[in-house]
Amino acid sequence: MKKRPERSASARVTLADLARESGFSVSTISIVLNEAPLSQFIAAGTKARIHAVAKRLGYHPNAYARSLRKRRSHTIGVLVIDLSDPFCTLILKSIEKTLSDTEFLPLIMDAANQHKQFKRYLNILLEHGVEGLIVVANWLLMDTSLLADLEQYKIPTTLVGTEIQDSTLPSILVDNEQGGYLALQHLYSLGHRAVAFIRGPHQLIDSSRRWQGILRFAAEVDLQLRDQWIMQLSKSSDPNASFEEGRILTQEALQKQPGFSALLAFDDVTALGAIRALQQHNIRIPQDCSVIGFDDVPYAALSNPGLTTIRQPMEEMGRLAANRVLERLSSSKNDLAEQALLLPPELVSRKSTAVVPLR
Amino acid sequence: MKKRPERSASARVTLADLARESGFSVSTISIVLNEAPLSQFIAAGTKARIHAVAKRLGYHPNAYARSLRKRRSHTIGVLVIDLSDPFCTLILKSIEKTLSDTEFLPLIMDAANQHKQFKRYLNILLEHGVEGLIVVANWLLMDTSLLADLEQYKIPTTLVGTEIQDSTLPSILVDNEQGGYLALQHLYSLGHRAVAFIRGPHQLIDSSRRWQGILRFAAEVDLQLRDQWIMQLSKSSDPNASFEEGRILTQEALQKQPGFSALLAFDDVTALGAIRALQQHNIRIPQDCSVIGFDDVPYAALSNPGLTTIRQPMEEMGRLAANRVLERLSSSKNDLAEQALLLPPELVSRKSTAVVPLR
DNA sequence: TTGTATGCGTTATCAC
DNA sequence: GTGATAACGCATACAA
Numbered sequence: 001m002k003k004r005p006e007r008s009a010s011a012r013v014t015l016a017d018l019a020r021e022s023g024f025s026v027s028t029i030s031i032v033l034n035e036a037p038l039s040q041f042i043a044a045g046t047k048a049r050i051h052a053v054a055k056r057l058g059y060h061p062n063a064y065a066r067s068l069r070k071r072r073s074h075t076i077g078v079l080v081i082d083l084s085d086p087f088c089t090l091i092l093k094s095i096e097k098t099l100s101d102t103e104f105l106p107l108i109m110d111a112a113n114q115h116k117q118f119k120r121y122l123n124i125l126l127e128h129g130v131e132g133l134i135v136v137a138n139w140l141l142m143d144t145s146l147l148a149d150l151e152q153y154k155i156p157t158t159l160v161g162t163e164i165q166d167s168t169l170p171s172i173l174v175d176n177e178q179g180g181y182l183a184l185q186h187l188y189s190l191g192h193r194a195v196a197f198i199r200g201p202h203q204l205i206d207s208s209r210r211w212q213g214i215l216r217f218a219a220e221v222d223l224q225l226r227d228q229w230i231m232q233l234s235k236s237s238d239p240n241a242s243f244e245e246g247r248i249l250t251q252e253a254l255q256k257q258p259g260f261s262a263l264l265a266f267d268d269v270t271a272l273g274a275i276r277a278l279q280q281h282n283i284r285i286p287q288d289c290s291v292i293g294f295d296d297v298p299y300a301a302l303s304n305p306g307l308t309t310i311r312q313p314m315e316e317m318g319r320l321a322a323n324r325v326l327e328r329l330s331s332s333k334n335d336l337a338e339q340a341l342l343l344p345p346e347l348v349s350r351k352s353t354a355v356v357p358l359r
Numbered sequence: 360m361k362k363r364p365e366r367s368a369s370a371r372v373t374l375a376d377l378a379r380e381s382g383f384s385v386s387t388i389s390i391v392l393n394e395a396p397l398s399q400f401i402a403a404g405t406k407a408r409i410h411a412v413a414k415r416l417g418y419h420p421n422a423y424a425r426s427l428r429k430r431r432s433h434t435i436g437v438l439v440i441d442l443s444d445p446f447c448t449l450i451l452k453s454i455e456k457t458l459s460d461t462e463f464l465p466l467i468m469d470a471a472n473q474h475k476q477f478k479r480y481l482n483i484l485l486e487h488g489v490e491g492l493i494v495v496a497n498w499l500l501m502d503t504s505l506l507a508d509l510e511q512y513k514i515p516t517t518l519v520g521t522e523i524q525d526s527t528l529p530s531i532l533v534d535n536e537q538g539g540y541l542a543l544q545h546l547y548s549l550g551h552r553a554v555a556f557i558r559g560p561h562q563l564i565d566s567s568r569r570w571q572g573i574l575r576f577a578a579e580v581d582l583q584l585r586d587q588w589i590m591q592l593s594k595s596s597d598p599n600a601s602f603e604e605g606r607i608l609t610q611e612a613l614q615k616q617p618g619f620s621a622l623l624a625f626d627d628v629t630a631l632g633a634i635r636a637l638q639q640h641n642i643r644i645p646q647d648c649s650v651i652g653f654d655d656v657p658y659a660a661l662s663n664p665g666l667t668t669i670r671q672p673m674e675e676m677g678r679l680a681a682n683r684v685l686e687r688l689s690s691s692k693n694d695l696a697e698q699a700l701l702l703p704p705e706l707v708s709r710k711s712t713a714v715v716p717l718r
Numbered sequence: 719t720t721g722t723a724t725g726c727g728t729t730a731t732c733a734c
Numbered sequence: 735g736t737g738a739t740a741a742c743g744c745a746t747a748c749a750a
Contacts, residue, residue, distance in 0.1 A: 012488065014727060025737045030729060038730095041735050058512075063486040064423040064432070065727035068742050073423070084452050084657075086445070093443050096469055100476070105483060108467040110455055117459070124464060127422040129371065153417075243661050272661045279663055298443075302602050302631050303662055304638055373743055384721045389745060397746090400719055424743035427726050 077125035094318025179345035180213025191356035246273025268293035286354035306350030436484035453677025538704035539572025550715035605632025627652035645713035665709030
């Protein structure tokens with residue numbers, strides 16, 4: 001006869017343990033603990049005793065067994081391109097908050113800007129049977145091949161934070177074109193005519209969208225852009241690398257072609273790098289030169305002086321992304337060809353921009 | 360006779376599906392796909408055909424079923440107090456990186472600074488059968504009651520980022536006392552004798568540790584601290600709130616008791632708030648007043664001027680925390696009463712501190 | 719070399 | 735009111 005210990009030292013407490021300990025059957029206990037419909041027919045005393053035993057032994061239901069049996073994971077995968085990018089973080093927080101009011105648990109994975117990790121975690125999420133998927137992207141990386149993979153799985157997916165060309169995946173992002181427009185409009189309205197630009201990496205569609213907005217405004221007011229004041233960020237996989245690049249580009253511009261009264265940066269971190277260079281040349285912000293960023297990451301409000309920027313509504317983006325997935329999960333309507341949703345950007349005016357200095 | 364569809368539209372592909380499609384049995388397929396020991400006896404052609412079918416149908420093993428059967432989750436819970444706090448984020452990234460080389464998957468949960476969420480997610484992690492647990496804390500929240508709960512579960516746990524009084528949980532954190540010492544030493548060595556302080560919340564043990572270090576150095580060099588220059592942060596649940604508090608405290612000090620040549624802040628964000636106030640009073644950093652922070656979050660390097668600070672080795676903290684858990688997982692040695700591990704802080708000298716101005 | 723049978727912990731269906 | 739039993743998808747001991 002095989003001897004089996006009453007309760008093994010390290011293993012978790014199971015329903016069977018509770019059954020042995022309480023004298024009731026496994027099914028009764030399951031019904032009671034889950035408050036299943038049938039539990040209304042169970043004697044109050046029984047319920048109390050079962051709850052007591054469960055508490056005493058420290059019972060925690062086995063989520064794996066439960067999911068296996070119910071054929072549901074109650075889980076939504078959240079695949080973040082880079083957790084250390086505050087832009088992603090803010091969107092993620094909002095997704096989390098939205099999901100915390102639901103029955104769904106976010107499974108958060110961080111691709112750490114690496115193609116390989118992205119694929120690996122995507123696989124893991126699939127193996128864990130996520131019922132929905134949200135991909136939080138920033139402006140880096142994201143080969144198209146990954147998205148081709150994504151589309152073949154039949155689970156509701158939403159992409160938030162950036163746009164992918166030639167993809168039918170529903171995506172949620174800011175209206176970059178309008179953002180570029182607002183940024184230049186702000187500088188222009190302060191009297192700036194000599195404006196320098198640091199464009200984003202040209203591999204990136206966001207860069208050209210913002211630039212289109214800038215050109216649109218320039219055309220409207222007949223403003224000439226000077227080629228020598230148009231700088232260009234290179235592609236990088238480190239969100240903070242643009243600080244150093246912004247600094248160096250600005251420094252070079254100051255040496256070769258000074259004289260601009262304002263600088264429009266691709267994003268906030270780039271803007272901070274530019275400010276560093278300007279201050280090193282004893283150019284005061286905003287008295288001598290105005291600087292405007294893009295995104296409104298937390299850095300922007302905390303920097304000195306506070307950075308004027310074009311705000312992406314990150315909370316709203318996260319919330320909408322989560323809600324879209326939830327909707328498709330509940331209504332089971334599979335309108336595959338959803339439009340990309342463009343959210344309006346907003347000018348946040350702080351202290352890094354001011355009226356153009358008198359000469 | 361019950362009709363059953365070859366493959367239902369939405370359900371996942373299972374081993375049974377592959378068996379039906381390929382003609383081999385479930386067990387053979389399992390052996391092949393897992394490259395189990397027995398697979399060396401399987402004909403190469405069989406393997407190839409099985410792999411082909413698996414790929415064609417898009418098979419993903421069901422992690423839940425697998426874990427249930429193997430009685431292992433291959434999972435480590437990472438419970439973060441606040442994902443939007445860059446201090447936590449950096450530690451988390453390091454944990455992730457360390458874990459990505461192992462067979463363990465980090466399950467990341469964000470307590471969002473809320474007691475209730477912390478407990479909820481802790482429960483969920485337990486239900487998912489995490490084999491180890493890492494709690495990433497900042498200086499906020501963390502009632503002792505939570506930790507009491509933690510200790511009762513038998514799974515290897517490490518606390519990283521802060522210290523809990525009266526807890527036997529192994530924790531990894533910076534040597535705050537030494538950090539305080541280094542900070543004041545730095546200012547003193549630059550000639551500063553009139554130093555203002557913004558202390559951390561007094562509910563927090565980190566605050567008093569750092570203060571002890573400050574007092575130790577002051578005693579060594581016989582430096583008098585002036586009470587009216589000693590300010591105090593209140594407890595908050597928002598990591599960025601200390602910016603505003605730092606700003607206001609500094610502003611008040613400037614009105615009531617100006618004349619200090621340096622300011623030592625409890626952390627970087629507080630320091631940035633102080634700098635904002637100083638600049639609003641046309642006090643230049645560092646020519647007129649030096650400012651030093653604590654932590655070295657990414658903000659610090661990006662701010663203008665770059666912030667001198669006491670660095671917590673966050674990468675190392677995360678790595679050590681992960682390794683500790685891994686060790687206890689593999690060696691199954693249960694030395695419960697581990698010491699708290701104190702890591703040395705490091706002075707990072709940037710541009711916000713300089714020699715004391717001549718009067 | 720490959721197939722059959724069993725059980726992981728849970729829930730759902732049905733029987734008593 | 736409560737208990738026995740089957741099945742979820744997989745891995746493995748054992749049989750063939």
